[in-house]
Amino acid sequence: MKSTTPTQRAVKATVKHILMILASLAMIYPLLWMLVSSLRPNEAIFREPGILLTTLEFNNYVQGWNALSHPFSHFLWNSAIVVFASILANLIACSMAAYAFARLDFKFKVPMFAAMLLTIMLPVHVVIIPQYILFSNLGWVNTFLPLIVPKILATDSFFIFLMVQFIRGIPKDLDEAARIDGAGHIRIFFQVILPLMVPALATTTIFTFMWTWNDFFSQLIFLTSPDMYTVPLALRAFIDSTGESNWGGMFAMSIISILPLFLIFLFGQRFLIKGMATTGIK
Amino acid sequence: MSVVAELQQLKKGPAGGRKRKHKENKAGHLFLLPWTIGLIGITLFPMAASLYLAFTNYNLLQSPEWIGMENITRMLGDDRLHNSLQVTFTYVFVGVPIQLAVSLAIAMLLDRGMRGLSFYRSVFYLPSMLGSSVAIAVLWRQIFGHSGLINQLLAMVGIEGQGWVSSPDTALGTLIILHVWTFGAPMVIFLAGLRQIPDMYYEAASIDGASRFKQFFAITIPLLTPIIFFNLVLQLIGAFQNFTQAFIVSGGSGGPADSTLFYTLYLYQQGFGRFDMGYASAMAWLLVLIIASITAVNFWLSKYWVHYDD
Secondary structure, eight states: OOOOHHHHHHHHHHHHHHHHHHHHHHHHHHHHHHHHHHHHHHHHHHTTOOOOOOOOTTTHHHHHHHHSOHHHHHHHHHHHHHHHHHHHHHHHHHHHHHHHHHHOOOOOOOHHHHHHHHHHHTTTHHHHHHHHHHHTTTOTTTTHHHHHHHTTTTOOOOHHHHHHHHHHSHHHHHHHHHHTTTOOHIIIIIIIIIHHHHHHHHHHHHHHHHHHHOOOHHHHHHHHHHOOHHHHHHHHHHHHGGGGGHHHHHHHHHHHHHHHHHHHHHHHHHHHHHHHHHOOOO | OOHHHHHHHHTOOOOOOOOOHHHHHHHHHHHHHHHHHHHIIIIIHHHHHHHHTEEEEOOOSSSOETTTTHHHHHHHHHHHHHHHHHHHHHHHHHHHHHHHHHHHHHHHHHHHTTHHHHHHHHHHHHHHHHSSSSHHHHHHHHHTTSSSHHHHHHHHHTOOOOOOSSSSTHHHHHHHHHHTTHHHHHHHHHHHHHHHHHHHHHHHHTTTTTOHHHHIIIIIHHHHHHHHHHHHHHHHHHHHTOOOOHHTTTTSOSSSSSTTTOHHHHHHHHIIOOHHHHHHHHHHHHHHHHHHHHHHHHHHHHHHEEEOOO
16 A cells, blocks of 8 residues: 555545445435434424424324224234244254255255255246135135245245355264264254354344345235235335325334334344355345 | 355356265255255246246136237237336346445445444445335335425425426336445445455555556456356346335336336236236246346356456
């Protein structure tokens, strides 16, 4: 690097930080504004571009919570069920598949692995219509089954891939040692590999949480009655029923809906960013 | 390692030639049983069914009626479909390059050892995480609405705004801005890539008197090409499939004047709005073909600009 005096360097760093802070503000300004607007009376939202909070109006939250046919807690609960079941299913099914791909040798392994990689890139639209027909024939439409059963069958290939990568990093000597001690594959999987896979499992948990919580397309297709609505569908019903007249309530429920994501973000940031940096998931 | 690198690896065949053991064979297929059932039942069988349905007229109530190429000729003459393709291509080919450029630029500014690095990284990443949610689409609808945040800000400097999401000229632009806003995901991948470039390359270059500008083009960009390629492939595949924001911002219509009628939104309207399942299946296969050919072209072009140093 070119030689610079300490003062020059300090000036440069300061300028850079100012730029970064400005960019950060621009990035999160809409989010802060939404948060502040959710605490303002409706009329003020249309006048106030600032994010200084002068009034604390919780009415939006009270009124928004009860604006639909069920209290908002009902939809939060529905989302929670789907998310929890999806996480559990992904953890079990994907780790099993990953163990096979990473550690075992079997017939058709290469074509199966290739199929697994290709399904990561397959647009959901090409299977969603026959899936809808299938699930509708099984009487599963308007239940949570179409959202959960595919995960039990390890269709979220991205996590298999992520776990394969992770298992490959675990020294093989550990399995060999266990095998010499007489352990079978099931024991090796449960007692050697799984405990060492915790970071990959954490990443999977966090991403499954985020994706399922945010998922709109498949929930829109498979859940048809307000009883079964999850949070994204409830928010959408909110727009449809109150139109442009109730931004306060809409923002309040939007904030509620992203709060769990935000908490997961704070809590799991390390795994999230690491998992994404190594595999490139959104 | 990335999916992309992995796929390229597969072309070369499996690594190592361990002897297969009968016991492993059985265990392997056992561990893969859920996945195998899923692949066949929830992926391959539906794909075959979808291919068949693409040549039928099917509304869920009557059994599918074979109509041969009719759906395809109908697609050729469907103006709304052509428009939706144009909307999607504009969104993808404007949004993705801008998003990648912004994410690379910010990643480069976030030096190693910079104070507050993890704070900035988190702030920039946050929108990526929330971007595909309905809540953010709701927010966007307000921000770019007639009495929305943007117009309030513009009014402060004396500019009279307009209803950005209600004008056919600007509605798509607001969704592209939303896409660019979620640059945090590729940025984190760029950060990881930049971190792998050895410092000594830059040190050597600056001893030789190379300017920052020259270092960027002679060191950073060439060494980063695998990561750029990876981000490009994934972002293109993802952007083609975007749905939620266009659905929410336009209230499910793709309006105003079909200006935000994304291809996936039109497919949804045909399949699940009108239950025209045959036509929607044909549309789904066109989407697969488009994504597959763009990915293939990407791989083919990568020979000319992506450098792997192995």
